[in-house]
Amino acid sequence: MAHEDNIQQEIVESLAKKYIELDKRQSKIEALNLEQLPAQVKDLDKSITEIKEMKMTNFWEQLNEYGSQLKVYGEKLQAIPKYILVRNRIEFDIKSKFVIKIVLWLSLAVAILIAMVVMLLIELSSRSEAKDKYELVRGFYPEVAAQVDSGYLVNRDKLIRQANINITRRQQLLDAEINAQQAVKMSKEAQQKLRHLKKQKK
Incomplete structure (x- = not known):
């Protein structure tokens, strides 16, 4: 008998726990006020639709504005001639003192360079002539050439x-x-x- 009483007690306690859990869940559901949820969902959906319509309206207005601006730009581009004649005119003032000085300095530098080249050519020609003459001395007067060589070295x-x-x-x-x-x-x-x-x- 004691064993059966224990089983019944456990069953009662288990049912009591389940009842308490169900009561808590019911309280939470009542607190959520589910009856008003459909109305709230409808209001939210309506607000979302209005926002979408407002944004689409603004978008189309902006798009129309951009289209108008593009049309204006297109008309301006059409007004520009396809071929533009450009005449490049370069004016050079030969009377400028600065230009004249540069030309004079360049002319002087060229003259100095030419003089240096001429002097170098003369010097090379003179050395070549002196070398040829010394070759003649060595060929016809070897004794004199030997004396010159020995004295040159000393x-x-x-x-x-x-x-x-x-x-x-x-x-x-x-x-x-x-x-x-x-x-x-x-x-x-x-x-x-x-x-x-x-x-x-x-």
Whole structure:
């Protein structure tokens, strides 16, 4: 009997717990006020529809405005001529002092460069000529060439300086001799003219 009483007690407690849970759920459902939910859903749906319609209206208005602006821009583009004649005119003032100075400086630089090139060519030609002459000395006067080579190796600067002095002196003597010969010739011509004049006076 005690065992049966325990089973009944457990069944009663279990049913009581379920009842309490159902009562709590019912209280929560009543608190949610489900009867008013359909109306609230309808109001929400209506609000969403109105918002959608409002946004679509604004969108179409903005789209129409953009279309009007594009139409205006299209008309302006149509008004622009397809071919525009452009004449490039470049004016150059040759009287400008700055331009004249640049031209003068460039001309001077070119002249200096040409002079340097000419001097370089003359120097190269002179060296080539001197080399050829020394080759002749070595070919026809080997003893003199040997002396020159030995002296060049021992005291090059002194020999070159003395050689230049000797060349200058010889050139001066040669010029003096030529001038003397010309003076003698002119003197003879003058004497002949004088004799010729004396004969004409007689």
